[in-house]
Amino acid sequence: MSTFILPVGPQHPALKEPTSFRFMVDGETVVDADLRLGYNHRGIEKGCEERTYIQDLYLLERVCGICSNVHMTVFAQGVEKLMGIEPPKRGLFIRCLMGELERVHSHLLWLGVAGHEVGFDTFFMYTWRDREIVEDILEMISGNRVNYGMQTFGGVRRDLDEMQIKKALDGIAALKARTPYYLNIGASEPTLVARIAGVGVLPKAKALELNAAGPTTRASGVDFDVRKDDPYAGFGEHIPFNIVTDEGGDVLARVVVRAKELMESYNICEYILKNLPAGDIRVKAPRKVPEGEVVSRAEAQRGECIHYIRSNGTDKPDRVKVRAPTLANWPATLYMLRGGYVADIPIVMAAIDPCLSCTDRMAIITDPKGNEKVWNWETLRQYGIDFYRKRGIKL
Amino acid sequence: MSLRLGAMLPEVLKHLFKKPATVQYPFEKIGVPKGFRGRPVMDPNLCIGCQMCVKDCPSEALEIHKESEATDEAGKVSKKFSMTFYLDRCSHCAQCAEICPKKAIHMNSEFEDAAFDRGALKIVYK
Numbered sequence: 001m002s003t004f005i006l007p008v009g010p011q012h013p014a015l016k017e018p019t020s021f022r023f024m025v026d027g028e029t030v031v032d033a034d035l036r037l038g039y040n041h042r043g044i045e046k047g048c049e050e051r052t053y054i055q056d057l058y059l060l061e062r063v064c065g066i067c068s069n070v071h072m073t074v075f076a077q078g079v080e081k082l083m084g085i086e087p088p089k090r091g092l093f094i095r096c097l098m099g100e101l102e103r104v105h106s107h108l109l110w111l112g113v114a115g116h117e118v119g120f121d122t123f124f125m126y127t128w129r130d131r132e133i134v135e136d137i138l139e140m141i142s143g144n145r146v147n148y149g150m151q152t153f154g155g156v157r158r159d160l161d162e163m164q165i166k167k168a169l170d171g172i173a174a175l176k177a178r179t180p181y182y183l184n185i186g187a188s189e190p191t192l193v194a195r196i197a198g199v200g201v202l203p204k205a206k207a208l209e210l211n212a213a214g215p216t217t218r219a220s221g222v223d224f225d226v227r228k229d230d231p232y233a234g235f236g237e238h239i240p241f242n243i244v245t246d247e248g249g250d251v252l253a254r255v256v257v258r259a260k261e262l263m264e265s266y267n268i269c270e271y272i273l274k275n276l277p278a279g280d281i282r283v284k285a286p287r288k289v290p291e292g293e294v295v296s297r298a299e300a301q302r303g304e305c306i307h308y309i310r311s312n313g314t315d316k317p318d319r320v321k322v323r324a325p326t327l328a329n330w331p332a333t334l335y336m337l338r339g340g341y342v343a344d345i346p347i348v349m350a351a352i353d354p355c356l357s358c359t360d361r362m363a364i365i366t367d368p369k370g371n372e373k374v375w376n377w378e379t380l381r382q383y384g385i386d387f388y389r390k391r392g393i394k395l
Numbered sequence: 396m397s398l399r400l401g402a403m404l405p406e407v408l409k410h411l412f413k414k415p416a417t418v419q420y421p422f423e424k425i426g427v428p429k430g431f432r433g434r435p436v437m438d439p440n441l442c443i444g445c446q447m448c449v450k451d452c453p454s455e456a457l458e459i460h461k462e463s464e465a466t467d468e469a470g471k472v473s474k475k476f477s478m479t480f481y482l483d484r485c486s487h488c489a490q491c492a493e494i495c496p497k498k499a500i501h502m503n504s505e506f507e508d509a510a511f512d513r514g515a516l517k518i519v520y521k
């Protein structure tokens with residue numbers, strides 16, 4: 001058997017974000033896969049230590065453009081725990097509503113991307129057109145189409161009026177009518193099914209062993225969902241929904257799980273909009289946070305999102321650590337790629353809905369002599385400024 | 396016919412007779428909803444110079460400067476403040492508008508903010 005190494009990335013046309021893969025291939029078959037992360041490190045965690053809690057909310061919101069609300073939610077609920085405050089019920093319900101609307105936009109986006117990766121661009125066009133409906137709802141509620149900025153310490157920043165509730169319900173109803181069609185296409189269009197069934201298989205035992213997260217693990221039959229297993233925000237108030245799982249473990253199962261999760265999210269949104277408790281949306285939060293540490297988590301559209309926050313009694317955190325779901329899914333992805341075809345690499349990767357900028361956390365540079373260099377915020381910032389100046393970019 | 400028609404085909408054919416989903420921007424615009432977070436606009440007549448907006452802005456996009464100080468016959472001191480706003484740094488979070496105790500800042504509905512010259516993005520409210 002003769003194998004050779006096929007490098008993909010850090011910059012590669014198939015990947016929108018930089019990351020580096022090494023595939024050991026034998027003809028068309030991937031024998032082994034290896035991954036090197038860290039090309040998209042932005043110093044956000046370090047940046048958090050230099051800013052106040054309020055400023056960190058907006059910085060952490062920008063960990064990811066697609067899961068922006070969930071990072072804000074996780075950070076806000078962690079800090080609330082440290083502050084010892086509890087948002088009012090209405091605030092918690094709106095917090096959940098934003099999370100579900102975000103899941104809807106993200107899953108629709110992903111369905112389109114999955115279609116695009118296998119050369120099914122018509123599907124991509126339809127899902128993305130319909131995604132505009134939920135984008136419009138998000139914009140109407142929050143004033144922005146991405147980075148909604150809705151969460152804050154002690155609740156949410158904007159309330160909903162009757163008009164908005166009505167419009168949101170109309171939009172959800174339209175999407176609800178449309179989604180079974182996608183499920184039908186995803187699960188029964190012969191060309192699409194032939195392309196994704198049996199591809200990138202992750203058996204249940206492996207999903208558990210490799211700690212896969214979110215729809216990736218649920219499509220392998222693991223019924224884990226933070227919303228049920230460790231209910232947060234309004235989910236503690238028994239908002240009814242079902243965990244969607246599938247036994248298939250392949251890319252097809254991941255399409256089906258996400259399409260069915262869309263239906264669950266519509267139901268959650270409808271329930272929240274129809275049962276919104278009366279009252280305030282937020283309580284007042286102190287500016288300084290008492291000393292302590294907390295781990296906070298929520299179910300992002302890609303899986304479990306975790307923040308660790310340590311406070312030191314001032315208005316700036318001592319340490320913030322972010323574990324985005326994509327990081328949890330990489331070991332499982334490498335497993336899925338092994339034994340598959342080179343042509344399946346893009347769709348198997350896309351099937352975990354990866355986000356690399358979410359994943360890249362820190363870079364420790366080790367020179368050949370083994371000396372490690374750890375940079376603080378100021379050096380990192382100065383390095384960035386010098387980097388661009390040297391290339392003639394005025395700052 | 397041996398060819399199996401995909402589940403997609405009827406939908407695709409239907410779309411041949413539908414209007415396009417997009418509009419011809421910039422000739423046609425769809426507008427923004429009420430409450431859109433455009434750019435912050437500050438009213439210097441309301442500002443008391445407390446600097447809360449500067450402290451909270453996550454993007455260091457604001458500066459507040461004292462413009463003048465006057466004492467009237469009754470001995471009451473009145474100060475005037477101006478704001479320098481760097482649109483190129485703003486992330487449109489509206490935290491400044493939220494924290495201002497005098498409601499001196501509001502977000503407008505402007506969304507076409509691009510400029511060829513960075514200088515054009517420095518805005519002074521006074």
Ligand code: SF4
Binds near residue numbers: 453
């Ligand atoms: S909107 Fe946000 S980023 Fe922009 S000036 Fe106000 S606080 Fe700063």
Ligand code: SF4
Binds near residue numbers: 441442445495500
């Ligand atoms: S927060 Fe309002 S009152 Fe205070 S300095 Fe800023 S604009 Fe002026």
